[in-house]
Amino acid sequence: MNQAQQAFVELARHPDEGIDLAAGALAVSGLFQRELAQGDALAELDALASEVRGRIPDDADLFDRVRALNAVLFEELGFAGNQEDFYDPRNSFLDQVLARRLGIPITLAVVYIEVAARIGLPAFGVGFPAHFLVRIGRGDTALMLDVYAGGVALPESELDQRLADLYGAGTLSIRSHPALLRPATKREILVRMLRNLIGIYRDRNEPINRLEALTAALTLAPDLPDELRERGLLYRDLEYVPAALGDLRRFVEVSDDAEQIAAVSKLIDELGGQDGGVRLH
Numbered sequence: 438m439n440q441a442q443q444a445f446v447e448l449a450r451h452p453d454e455g456i457d458l459a460a461g462a463l464a465v466s467g468l469f470q471r472e473l474a475q476g477d478a479l480a481e482l483d484a485l486a487s488e489v490r491g492r493i494p495d496d497a498d499l500f501d502r503v504r505a506l507n508a509v510l511f512e513e514l515g516f517a518g519n520q521e522d523f524y525d526p527r528n529s530f531l532d533q534v535l536a537r538r539l540g541i542p543i544t545l546a547v548v549y550i551e552v553a554a555r556i557g558l559p560a561f562g563v564g565f566p567a568h569f570l571v572r573i574g575r576g577d578t579a580l581m582l583d584v585y586a587g588g589v590a591l592p593e594s595e596l597d598q599r600l601a602d603l604y605g606a607g608t609l610s611i612r613s614h615p616a617l618l619r620p621a622t623k624r625e626i627l628v629r630m631l632r633n634l635i636g637i638y639r640d641r642n643e644p645i646n647r648l649e650a651l652t653a654a655l656t657l658a659p660d661l662p663d664e665l666r667e668r669g670l671l672y673r674d675l676e677y678v679p680a681a682l683g684d685l686r687r688f689v690e691v692s693d694d695a696e697q698i699a700a701v702s703k704l705i706d707e708l709g710g711q712d713g714g715v716r717l718h
């Protein structure tokens with residue numbers, strides 16, 4: 438286990454309230470960038486907060502602070518969604534997002550949440566279906582922001598329309614499913630970041646990076662069924678049979694997908710006589 442992997446294991450041992458979100462996001466970056474200087478990225482977040490703080494009047498309310506934060510990040514510094522190359526892995530690395538000012542919804546949200554925290558603005562990530570959002574405040578007066586679109590505030594009607602576009606008209610609504618706007622835990626945010634990377638490295642046919650991302654996700658949440666199955670199949674493809682069997686057997690224990698359980702159980706039987714598989718180096 439290298440130093441970056443060991444640091445990630447140590448981070449995962451903390452309860453959610455003990456996880457520093459920025460440090461966690463940088464720990465994800467460090468798994469794929471061996472020379473990452475975390476201190477530089479953290480200093481950049483502090484500098485951004487200092488710049489925003491200087492624009493906020495003493496009598497500012499929540500909306501004034503949101504306007505100041507949006508003005509600095511999006512209007513002046515040009516943080517934006519990378520629409521030309523959404524699946525560039527650098528969009529998922531917090532240090533690269535800070536340096537390039539380009540990202541995807543979840544990493545731009547992490548930047549926003551971390552800068553907001555430094556200026557005393559209550560901001561939370563929301564794992565909205567298909568598009569990560571930022572929630573400012575709690576209760577009925579909370580704002581829902583799309584930071585991928587420059588921090589625009591989304592009314593309930595727009596959120597309902599996005600749900601209709603995904604699932605069909607009348608299937609889901611914010612009123613009927615308010616948990617859709619529940620603040621995500623830090624662990625959930627990091628797992629979602631890693632899931633993006635898993636998909637990217639799968640599509641790019643980079644099995645070792647994909648394995649790194651899968652292992653990190655399962656370090657944070659050991660019983661994720663989809664990740665257990667995918668890592669087990671990847672281990673099988675890499676001819677590491679003992680590890681494949683371990684993941685696939687655990688998948689059968691925790692999954693509730695009968696069809697997949699049947700297919701994986703058959704594969705387990707096929708692999709059962711191959712426990713002397715090759716170990717990765």
